[in-house]
Amino acid sequence: MAATAQRRKLLILENDRALRRQLEAVFSDLEVTACEASAETLGIVRRTEPDVVLFDLGTARKPSLASESLELLRRILTLAPDIKVIAMTEHNARELAVAAIGLGAADFYHKPLDAGVLSIVVRRAFRMRELEEENWRLREETGAMALEGIIGVSDSMRSLGRAIEKVAPTNATVLLLGDSGTGKELLARALHRLSERSRGPFVAINCAAIPDTLLESELFGYEKGAFTGASRSTPGKLESANGGTVFLDEIGEMPAPLQAKLLRVLQERTVEHIGGRTPIALDVRILSATNRNLDALIGDGTFRPDLFYRISEVTIRVPPLRARQGDSLLLAQFLLTEMSQRFGKPTRGLAPDAIRAIQMHRWPGNVRELENRIKGAVIMAEGAVVTAGDLGLQDPGEDPEFLNLRAARQRAEAQAARQALAVAKGNLSRAAELLGVSRPTLYDLMEKHGLEAAHYSRHAPPEAAGEAEPPPEPEPPAQPPPKSIER
Numbered sequence: 181m182a183a184t185a186q187r188r189k190l191l192i193l194e195n196d197r198a199l200r201r202q203l204e205a206v207f208s209d210l211e212v213t214a215c216e217a218s219a220e221t222l223g224i225v226r227r228t229e230p231d232v233v234l235f236d237l238g239t240a241r242k243p244s245l246a247s248e249s250l251e252l253l254r255r256i257l258t259l260a261p262d263i264k265v266i267a268m269t270e271h272n273a274r275e276l277a278v279a280a281i282g283l284g285a286a287d288f289y290h291k292p293l294d295a296g297v298l299s300i301v302v303r304r305a306f307r308m309r310e311l312e313e314e315n316w317r318l319r320e321e322t323g324a325m326a327l328e329g330i331i332g333v334s335d336s337m338r339s340l341g342r343a344i345e346k347v348a349p350t351n352a353t354v355l356l357l358g359d360s361g362t363g364k365e366l367l368a369r370a371l372h373r374l375s376e377r378s379r380g381p382f383v384a385i386n387c388a389a390i391p392d393t394l395l396e397s398e399l400f401g402y403e404k405g406a407f408t409g410a411s412r413s414t415p416g417k418l419e420s421a422n423g424g425t426v427f428l429d430e431i432g433e434m435p436a437p438l439q440a441k442l443l444r445v446l447q448e449r450t451v452e453h454i455g456g457r458t459p460i461a462l463d464v465r466i467l468s469a470t471n472r473n474l475d476a477l478i479g480d481g482t483f484r485p486d487l488f489y490r491i492s493e494v495t496i497r498v499p500p501l502r503a504r505q506g507d508s509l510l511l512a513q514f515l516l517t518e519m520s521q522r523f524g525k526p527t528r529g530l531a532p533d534a535i536r537a538i539q540m541h542r543w544p545g546n547v548r549e550l551e552n553r554i555k556g557a558v559i560m561a562e563g564a565v566v567t568a569g570d571l572g573l574q575d576p577g578e579d580p581e582f583l584n585l586r587a588a589r590q591r592a593e594a595q596a597a598r599q600a601l602a603v604a605k606g607n608l609s610r611a612a613e614l615l616g617v618s619r620p621t622l623y624d625l626m627e628k629h630g631l632e633a634a635h636y637s638r639h640a641p642p643e644a645a646g647e648a649e650p651p652p653e654p655e656p657p658a659q660p661p662p663k664s665i666e667r
């Protein structure tokens with residue numbers, strides 16, 4: 181793989197200068213950094229971002245040196261757990277090598293130096309790293325493909341995507357819970373598409389849209405003459421989904437007598453037409469969805485708990501759009517392109533006020549509301565770009581906090597400094613090392629963000645140290661008060 185070959189970076193930590201030279205020569209085809217193991221090492225790891233570290237742990241005859249080396253190894257792997265570290269030891273230092281592997285080193289090598297053998301060990305470590313990266317990349321790619329048509333970059337949508345992928349190949353019943361317009365049906369269809377039943381039918385039944393009396397015949401089918409108007413025998417939706425998936429939408433609205441009947445069908449895996457006597461074998465997977473609070477419905481006796489357990493072997497909660505950081509804008513852009521094509525209107529971008537408005541709006545109708553607003557805007561908008569007004573939204577005004585990169589940077593900087601101080605328990609050298617900055621830079625940071633080392637020190641008085649609680653985050657300077665954005 182050419183791209184990976186370009187980035188093959190090896191860090192050699194060797195205190196013996198002559199040996200260091202020798203090792204550099206052995207690996208001259210790689211991008212090598214070679215130095216002593218020291219207090220600077222973590223900073224070097226951070227800067228050079230090696231794939232593999234060849235680390236001479238020193239000699240077991242000097243236990244203090246060995247334990248120092250192990251501590252450094254631990255820190256390297258805490259900082260960058262993906263790095264493959266090869267622990268190099270004296271030939272008689274088996275225990276040291278074992279300890280290094282225990283800490284997470286990928287491999288070990290016993291001296292004396294044999295360039296051929298060491299070369300194999302090092303190259304194997306690079307290969308290991310490459311395979312891991314490739315694996316990760318493939319997972320990302322297939323993940324993106326599998327949930328085609330479902331837009332979202334927020335953490336909650338990513339983990340939801342993973343949940344769908346995991347449950348899809350099983351035959352488990354899945355209950356999708358979420359507010360109206362969050363994408364429950366879209367996800368149910370994706371689940372079916374990813375399942376082994378994807379070649380079979382996907383039959384959606386909206387329990388709220390069909391009158392109670394018709395719902396029964398829709399679901400179960402009927403025989404000729406079963407009721408007035410039943411002029412010929414008709415299959416129900418359940419059996420027409422045989423070999424595939426049934427999606428029971430708005431299941432919270434299903435009337436009690438039908439709940440009992442559906443439960444029996446699910447238990448016996450057969451269905452009988454209304455007015456018929458012959459059981460028909462049923463091989464369907466049941467997915468259901470509701471925006472109702474089923475616990476409450478069970479509590480007041482409107483929903484059967486036994487049916488609930490049957491249909492919810494796995495429950496997936498679909499978050500509201502306002503809780504999906506970054507998704508609203510991405511969806512807006514995607515929908516804008518789609519609608520522009522659909523209505524044959526030239527693609528227009530979003531004006532800055534529309535971007536602000538989209539991010540600030542609470543989206544009570546979720547993706548469906550966004551879809552409708554964009555559709556309306558594409559049809560109605562006169563100008564070259566879609567404005568907040570075209571979307572029927574108010575411009576929240578200039579310079580809202582979320583577009584202020586400087587403020588975001590400052591907050592991230594303060595947070596990193598606080599975390600480093602907390603981990604280092606107020607030890608400034610250690611905190612600077614963790615952050616990969618010099619001590620003077622750390623002082624500047626602390627002054628800028630009003631941080632005091634004593635607050636993080638183990639010996640600080642309890643009220644200052646606050647046990648595990650770091651002191652409250654100071655507001656970044658010169659900022660407007662944060663608007664109430666829940667994302």
Ligand SMILES: Nc1ncnc2c1ncn2[C@@H]1O[C@H](COP(=O)(O)OP(=O)(O)OP(=O)(O)O)[C@@H](O)[C@H]1O
Nearest residue numbers: 329330331359360361362363364365366471547548
């Ligand atoms: N993540 C998404 N990416 C792209 N389109 C989406 C996404 N989520 C929802 N949509 C679109 O938004 C609309 C509403 O989605 P869907 O019908 O699946 O919601 P729902 O949760 O079933 O809503 P309701 O409870 O009102 O039935 C659909 O047109 C769907 O294609």
Ligand SMILES: [Mg+2]
Nearest residue numbers: 364365429469
């Ligand atoms: Mg729906």
